[in-house]
Amino acid sequence: MKRDVCFILNGEPVKASIEPHVTLLHMLREVFDLTGAKEGCGGGECGACTVLVNNKPMNACLILAVEADGLDILTVEGLSNGLELDELQQTFIDHAALQCGYCTPGMIMSAKALLMKNPTPTEDQVVKAISGNLCRCTGYKKIVEAVMDISNRNLGS
Amino acid sequence: MRIVGTSINRVDGVKKVTGALKYVDDIKFHGMLYVAVKRSPYPHARILEVDTKGAEALEGVKAVITGQDVPNRAGLYLEDKTFLATDKVRYKGEAVAAVAAETKEIAEAALAYIRVDYEELPAVTNAVEGLKSEAPLVHPDLGQYKWGPIFFPEPGTNISNHYKIRKGDIEKGFEEADYIVENSFYVPHIQHCPIENHSAIAQMDADGSITLWASCQSPYAVRKALSVAFDLPLNKLRVISPAVGGGFGGKAGTTLEGIVIPLAKKTKGRPVKLTYSREDEFVNSFVRQGMHATIKTGIRKDGKISAVKNTFIWDGGAYTEYGVNIVRAGGYASTGPYDIPNVWTDSICVYTNHPVGGPYRGFGMSEIHFAIEQNIDMLAEKIGMSPIEIRKINGLRPGGKNATGQIVDVCGLQECLEDVAKHIDFNRKESGSQPHKVRGKGIACGYKAPSMPNDVASSAIIKMNEDGSFHLLVSAQDIGQGSDTVLIQMAAEALSIPPQKITIKTGDTDYTPYEWQTVASRITYCAGNAVLKACEDIKEQLLELAQLRLGVSKRDLVLKDEYVVSKIIPGKGVAMKELALGLSMADGSGIHGPIIGRGAFIPPNVRNTDKQTGQGEKPVAFWTYGCQGVEIEVDIETGKIDVLKVASCFDVGKVINPKLVEGQVEGGIVQGLGSALFEELILENGIAKNPSFVDYKIPTADDMPEMIINFVENPEETGPYGARGVGEPCMVPAAPAIANAVYDAIGIRMNSLPITAEKVLKALKEKSSVL
DSSP states (O other): OOEEEEEEETTEEEEEEEOTTOBHHHIIIIISOOOSSOOSSSSSSSOTTEEEETTEEEEGGGSBGGGGTTOEEEOGGGTSBTTBOOHHHHHHHHTTOOSSOSSHHHHHHHHHHHHHHOSSOOHHHHHHHHTTSOOSSSOSHHHHHHHHHHHHHHHHO | OOSTTSOOOOTTHHHHHTTOOOOGGGOOOTTOEEEEEEEOSSSSEEEEEEEOHHHHTSTTEEEEEEGGGOOOOBOSSBOOBOSSOSSEEOSTTOEEEEEEESSHHHHHHHGGGOEEEEEEOOOOOOHHHHTSTTSOOSOTTGGGSOBOTTOOOOTTSSEEEEEEEEESOHHHHHHTOSEEEEEEEEEOOBOOOOSSOOEEEEEEOTTSOEEEEEOOSOHHHHHHHHHHHHTOOGGGEEEEOOOOSOOTTTTSSOSTHHHHHHHHTTTTTOOEEEEOOHHHHHHHSOBBOEEEEEEEEEEOTTSOEEEEEEEEEEEEESOOTTHHHHHHHHHHTTTOSBOOSEEEEEEEEEEOSSSOBOOOTTTTHHHHHHHHHHHHHHHHHHHTOOHHHHHHHHBOOTTOBOTTOOBOOSOOHHHHHHHHHHHTTTTOOOOOSSTTEEEEEEEEEEEEOOOSOTTOOEEEEEEEOTTSOEEEEOOOOOSSSOHHHHHHHHHHHHHTOOGGGEEEEOOBTTTSOOBOOSOTTOIIIIIHHHHHHHHHHHHHHHHHHHHHHHTOOGGGEEEETTEEEESSSTTOEEEGGGGTTOEEOTTSOEESOSOEEEEEEOOTTOOOOOTTTOOOSOOSSOOEEEEEEEEEEEETTTOOEEEEEEEEEEEOSSOSOHHHHHHHHHHHHHHHHHHHHTOOOOEETTEESOOSTTTSOOOOGGGOOEEEEEEEOOOOTTSGGGOOOOTTGGGTTHHHHHHHHHHHHHSOOOOBSOOOHHHHHHHHHHHHHHO
C-alpha cells in the first residue's frame, strides 16, 4: 500500500506516493532523480548518503521515505544555486578536498550542518562532525583544511 | 614552465561537489532490469545440479543464467576463471546463478526458487597447507589453462605461479656474513573499500552488439577479457566507464561485468543492472591476498647485508588470473630498495578456497615491505646500528644493482631517507602525553615499479576546435588520483595554452583511444607520454601551416600563448585558432584540414627477465623510491595505538600538481595506517566473518595523523617532464614504519598485521609475565 508524503525538498514543497518500506535515500534517488546522495553500505556505516533533515545531518539509508512527511530535506543538489556554488563547495575544490568524489556529497552535507550550527568550529569539532563519513581517498587532511578555511573566514568577519 | 608544477584546481571538481557526476549506479534507463546473484554457501563443493525452473516461472523474472551460459574461461594473465561457476564452486560467495527481473526485490526473491545441489569438498584455507602434496586441488585442470609467457604455474599442484630470483652465490653470501638471522611475518587479507561498490549495466543492441557501463579502471582490458569470455568481436563490445568512485586496484579487472552481459543477451534489448552490496564488495570483488613471508639474512658487522633468502607464499584465493602478476612483482622487488649481492627468492602463488585475490594499491609491495622493513630494523638491532645507518649503507643508489641485477639509474632514496629522518626528528626520544602512554618512532623505506607486461600501450588524441579550444581524448581513467587534471596540465604546457581551453574525455572504447589499464601508478608516466606525443603531432602540423602563412621557416617558429610566433621577428605570428581547420590560401583554396594530434607510447626497452634466475637489464619501466617516518603513542593500559605524526618523502621525478600529489600521498598514508592498525578480512574455514564497516573498520577523520609531505625531484629520463608515478608507492612504507615504531615504543615485534589494541595488550601482558 503506497502512502503519500509531503515535504520540503531543497527549498520546494514536493509530494510523492511511496511504498512504506522504501528508504528516504531510495526515494531521493529513484523518484526525484537526486543521485548526489550515494549508497555506500545501506546500513548507516559510511555516511555517503548524508542529507540534512531539518538542518541535522542524517543517513538517508536509515530513514524511511514515509518518515520524511512534513520535514525539510536538503541534499547536495540544493546547496548550489544554478552555476553558483555554495562557499563550502568552492572551498572543497580550492583545497583539493576530494578525489574520487563518491563520499564528497555526504561529506559536504555533514560539514554544512556543522557550519550552520556553528560557523566557527575548531579543528576537533570539524573532525568529530565528519567522522561518520568514510573517505578512502584523501586521508581527510584536505577536507578538514577546507572546512577550517571557512571557519577561519567566519571568525575573521 | 608555467602550468606544469602549479596547483591548479581539479577539472572534475564542480561535477563532484555538486553531486552532478553520474557514477554507474546513478544511471537509470527506461525499461531497466535489476539483477540478483545466487551464491555458493560453501568454500569448495562440486555442483551436482542447478534447477532454475522455479525462478523462471516467477512473475517479473525476465532472465536466469547459470554457469552453463558462460562456459569460456577468461582472465588477464592466466585464464582460470568463469564468471559463474560451472563444475564446482571454489569460494564461499562464488556466483552460481543470476536473475534479471523487473525490480531488485523480485530478483532477490527469485533466488530462493533456484535449487542447487552440491557435494562438499575438503577446502584449502591456508596457503602454506595448500602447498603440501596431500592438499586438495583447487584447479585440477590447471594444465589446460592458457597463461602469459612470464608466469610459471605448476599443474598438478595448487601453485599458479612460482617466480624465482637467483642472484649471485647465496651460499657464499651467507659464508661472508657475521650473523645469520631468520624472521617470519604474516600479512592478512584486506579489502580495498572504495566508497562506491562495483556496478555495471549491460544492454544488447538489435545486431547483437553489447554496450557495457561499468565502474571500471580499465575499459580496454575489461573489453578484452569479456570478448574472450563471450566470443564477442571487439568492435561489437563497447565498454564505457562514466566515473569511478574509488578503485585502488579493485576495479582493475573484471568481476560483475561477466554476469550482466549474459543476462542482457536474454532480455531483448532491455538494459540489465547489477550493483554490489557492501558485503558483496568485501567478498565477491577482489581482496588483497594474504602473504606468509620468511626472510633469512646474512649481515656483516659493518652493516653490509651479504645475502638474503626470501620465501613469499601468497594466498591467491580461488582464482589467480590477476594475482599471479602480484606474485611476480613481489619476486622481482623481493629485496626491497637495497643493494644486496646474493639473493635467492621464491615467490609462490597458491590457490586456496578463499575470496579472489587481486590487485590492491601497492601490488605486493605493501605486503613484502611489511616484512622487509621490519627485518632491516631487526638486523640493525642485532649489530647495534641505527635504523637510519643500516638503510644508508644498504639502500640503493645510482650505479647500484637491485634484485634483478638491473643497474640503478635514477634514485633519490638516500635524499628521501635524510628528509624523513629530519622531519620526524628520528633520534629524539619523546615522552608520552600521560603516564600510561609511551611514544615510539619508526622509519621504513619503500620502492615500487609499474608491474605490467613490458609492452603495454597508451594513446591519446587531441582535437583542435575552431575557436582554439581543444578536446583531449584518452582512456586513462580519473579514479580520484587526478589524472584528468594532470594530463590537461601537461597538454596545456606543451601547447602553450591555458588549461581551461582543454576539455578531457575518457573511458569509452568506441570513442576514446586505447589505454592498457589505469593501474600500476603508470598513468602520469604512460598516458602522460602519449599526451605529449599527441601535442608534438599538433605542434608539427601548426608549425607547418604557420610556415606557409607567415613565410618564416618552421625552425624559427614556436607556440606561445595561443599563437604560433617567430622566435626572431617580434610581433610576427598567427593565432593558433586561425589554423584549426587548415590554411586558407590567398586564391581562396584551402589545404590540410582540421588539426588533430595523435600520440602513442610504449615504455622503451623493457625486457623479459631470465626464466631461471629472474635477472634482467630492465624488467620495469621505472622505479619510484621513498621513505616514511612515524611517531606513535601506545596506551599500555588498553593497547591502543595513536599515530601522531607521519613524515613522507618520495622521489617523484617532477611534481606536476603539488596540491594533488600531496593529497594522493596523504590518502596513501591513511590507507596504510588502516592496514597497519585495523584491517583484516577475517576468514574462518573459508568464510568471511566481518564483511561490513561495522566489523571491518577503515580509518575515519579521527584517525588522521599530522602529515608532513615532501618530494625530491630527480627526473625520470623517459618521463613526461621527468615525472614518475607515486599513487601506490606512498602507501607502501606506512605499515612497516608503524610496526617499527611499536617496537621502539614497547619493545615488542609485531610480526603480523593488523596491530590491533587487543594484540598489543596481549603481547604486553605476555612480556610482563615473562619478565
